[in-house]
Amino acid sequence: MKRGGSISxxxxxxxxxxxxxxxxxxxxxxxxxxxxxxxxxLYHLHANIWWGGILAVIGAAYCIHFxxxxxxx
Amino acid sequence: xxxxxxxAGTPRLVHLSPIDLIIIVFYFVLVLAIGFYLKEQxxxxxxxxxxxxxxxxxxxxxxxxxxxxxxxxxxxxAGASYQYGILAAHWYWIGAIPAMLFLALVMMPFYYISKTHxxxxxxxxxxxxxxxxxxxxxxxxxxxxxxxINMYSMALVLKIVLGWDINFSILISSxxxxxxxxxxxxxxxxxxxxxxxxxxxxGALLIPILGLIEAGGWSGLKARIATNASAEYTxxxxxxxxxxxxxxxxxxxGIVFGLGAIISMGYWTTDFLVVQRVLSAKDxxxxxxxxxxxxxxxxxxxxxxILPGLLGLALLDTKLVGETQAIATNGHxxxxxxxxxxxxxxxPGLLGLxxxxxxxxxxxxMAGNVSAFTTVWTYDIYRALIKKDGSDAHYVSMxxxxxxxxxxxxxxxxxxxxxxxxxxDYVQALFSFFIxxxxxxxxxGMLWKRAxxxxxxxxxxxxxxxxxxxxxxxxxxxxxxxxxxxxxYARDMAENMYRxxxxxxxxxxxxxxVSLATKPRPDAELKGLVYGVTDIPxxxxxxxxxxxWFWAVVVGIIFVVLNVIFW
Numbered sequence: 001m002k003r004g005g006s007i008s009x010x011x012x013x014x015x016x017x018x019x020x021x022x023x024x025x026x027x028x029x030x031x032x033x034x035x036x037x038x039x040x041x042l043y044h045l046h047a048n049i050w051w052g053g054i055l056a057v058i059g060a061a062y063c064i065h066f067x068x069x070x071x072x073x
Numbered sequence: 074x075x076x077x078x079x080x081a082g083t084p085r086l087v088h089l090s091p092i093d094l095i096i097i098v099f100y101f102v103l104v105l106a107i108g109f110y111l112k113e114q115x116x117x118x119x120x121x122x123x124x125x126x127x128x129x130x131x132x133x134x135x136x137x138x139x140x141x142x143x144x145x146x147x148x149x150x151a152g153a154s155y156q157y158g159i160l161a162a163h164w165y166w167i168g169a170i171p172a173m174l175f176l177a178l179v180m181m182p183f184y185y186i187s188k189t190h191x192x193x194x195x196x197x198x199x200x201x202x203x204x205x206x207x208x209x210x211x212x213x214x215x216x217x218x219x220x221x222i223n224m225y226s227m228a229l230v231l232k233i234v235l236g237w238d239i240n241f242s243i244l245i246s247s248x249x250x251x252x253x254x255x256x257x258x259x260x261x262x263x264x265x266x267x268x269x270x271x272x273x274x275x276g277a278l279l280i281p282i283l284g285l286i287e288a289g290g291w292s293g294l295k296a297r298i299a300t301n302a303s304a305e306y307t308x309x310x311x312x313x314x315x316x317x318x319x320x321x322x323x324x325x326x327g328i329v330f331g332l333g334a335i336i337s338m339g340y341w342t343t344d345f346l347v348v349q350r351v352l353s354a355k356d357x358x359x360x361x362x363x364x365x366x367x368x369x370x371x372x373x374x375x376x377x378x379i380l381p382g383l384l385g386l387a388l389l390d391t392k393l394v395g396e397t398q399a400i401a402t403n404g405h406x407x408x409x410x411x412x413x414x415x416x417x418x419x420x421p422g423l424l425g426l427x428x429x430x431x432x433x434x435x436x437x438x439m440a441g442n443v444s445a446f447t448t449v450w451t452y453d454i455y456r457a458l459i460k461k462d463g464s465d466a467h468y469v470s471m472x473x474x475x476x477x478x479x480x481x482x483x484x485x486x487x488x489x490x491x492x493x494x495x496x497x498d499y500v501q502a503l504f505s506f507f508i509x510x511x512x513x514x515x516x517x518g519m520l521w522k523r524a525x526x527x528x529x530x531x532x533x534x535x536x537x538x539x540x541x542x543x544x545x546x547x548x549x550x551x552x553x554x555x556x557x558x559x560x561x562y563a564r565d566m567a568e569n570m571y572r573x574x575x576x577x578x579x580x581x582x583x584x585x586x587v588s589l590a591t592k593p594r595p596d597a598e599l600k601g602l603v604y605g606v607t608d609i610p611x612x613x614x615x616x617x618x619x620x621x622w623f624w625a626v627v628v629g630i631i632f633v634v635l636n637v638i639f640w
Binding site: 006007009012013015016017019020023024025026027028030031036039040041042043045047048051052055 | 090092095096099100103107110114132264267268271272275279283286287416417418419420421422423425426429
């Protein structure tokens with residue numbers, strides 16, 4: 001929801017998903033090259049890489065689509 | 074709940090990495106930034122208390138659902154599904170979907186057209202000041218208590234899961250909620266609830282996905298549960314023919330009539346905490362669509378709440394136990410299943426997001442309570458009973474201050490609960506006393522124009538009193554359970570279902586009897602409040618795809634199919 005020149009809630013959500021996604025993706029990449037001694041179950045699937053990537057892509061799409069000034073709600 | 078209380082002394086379940094802490098801190102920063110940003114848009118009473126009545130159906134719908142995803146919703150029901158199996162999903166499906174659709178299609182027009190600010194406000198318009206006074210005072214009282222319980226629950230979970238100090242958690246969460254609700258009012262609460270809803274899904278969705286991969290899909294999960302527990306744990310209805318045939322000790326009549334017809338109807342249609350979100354919608358069609366959108370997502374919540382519990386039952390090496398046994402053996406309790414599954418699959422980053430999802434769930438519940446309290450206090454108690462001639466700016470100022478005071482009382486409640494732990498159970502019981510009778514009062518008020526002011530007031534009072542009376546009767550004489558819940562085998566949940574059913578019926582009976590003996594109000598005074606004398610705007614000009622009825626039917630069909638699949 002936005003009013004006048006205000007920022008859409010979906011833009012805030014995009015920021016949140018983008019930042020969290022990038023952080024998780026980065027942590028996953030680091031783990032990939034430096035495998036921890038104590039690994040989580042299904043570690044070989046590298047969930048933090050693809051899940052972080054998915055969140056970052058969705059977040060980026062929301063940031064672009066609902067960027068301030070584009071008039072979308 | 075008591076389970077968590079008792080386990081406060083157990084070692085922490087997970088250890089966070091620096092990247093996890095960054096994710097958690099970023100969440101708090103973003104939440105506060107939204108509050109500060111929205112301050113400029115909360116200058117009038119309509120802005121502060123009703124979010125300007127300009128929310129889209131999607132935002133109102135997600136907020137409507139998110140306000141309910143607080144407290145121990147995530148962890149508690151995941152634990153319940155470990156303990157009771159898929160029966161816990163009834164609280165998400167028959168215990169929510171019919172009521173949400175009923176709110177959208179039948180009740181919302183009257184709430185919205187009457188332009189009321191609150192549910193007690195509707196009672197004032199329909200039944201007069203005494204009914205409003207009774208419901209608003211009880212609601213305000215219970216809401217701040219529930220907010221305090223939310224706050225303490227969150228602090229306790231953070232202590233159990235992360236080893237954080239309880240005082241630190243209470244301080245951080247209360248100050249954050251107070252700031253963003255006091256600054257931006259309902260709009261800020263709604264924005265943050267939508268954000269929290271997305272974060273809950275982003276943080277929790279990975280558990281069922283990875284869990285199903287590990288278990289070998291749904292069929293593999295069922296096979297493991299049949300080995301570890303019993304095949305009955307994966308059936309929704311087939312074990313409900315007799316009280317003692319299922320782990321919950323409940324009969325299908327309790328689920329259908331107590332939970333589906335009364336408790337959930339009462340909660341989703343008359344609890345102002347959730348209804349307030351829908352009242353902020355920009356027009357009547359959006360207000361009708363919001364609960365339908367909420368219902369669509371509500372049907373999916375079991376995927377991130379119930380399924381992790383079932384996966385825990387199938388996959389965890391550790392056997393989770395009840396509270397007494399967990400304390401005695403220093404083991405893990407049912408309610409810890411969600412963080413245990415989180416720790417099982419989530420490495421650095423993902424763990425931080427999962428913990429953020431839990432914190433977000435608690436914060437949205439707390440903020441929902443506080444913003445609802447602020448509106449009822451300001452409009453239905455302060456303006457109605459204390460200062461009737463204040464300016465709009467005065468009431469906005471009162472709203473901001475009452476937010477701070479409401480949070481402060483909640484903090485006090487949190488510490489009260491800490492010292493007198495049985496209060497938590499009593500308060501939750503007290504809260505349930507008002508919901509079921511209130512549904513009877515509001516429903517008769519909306520659908521039966523012959524209902525009178527005296528009928529509404531005495532019906533509400535009789536329903537509430539009888540509910541309290543039945544609860545006290547069973548407390549003093551446990552054998553009374555066979556009368557209240559129709560079976561000596563009934564457990565707490567079953568007792569709640571039947572008590573709600575009887576109190577609602579008593580409320581309805583007294584309302585009808587007193588109404589028939591008293592003078593009705595003229596039809597002209599009931600316009601906009603009651604079915605039959607209110608002009609509901611036609612939706613003939615709207616395409617089928619945009620009609621609430623169409624989407625309600627779609628949601629209804631999916632609801633039926635889900636129940637059949639998991640029968």
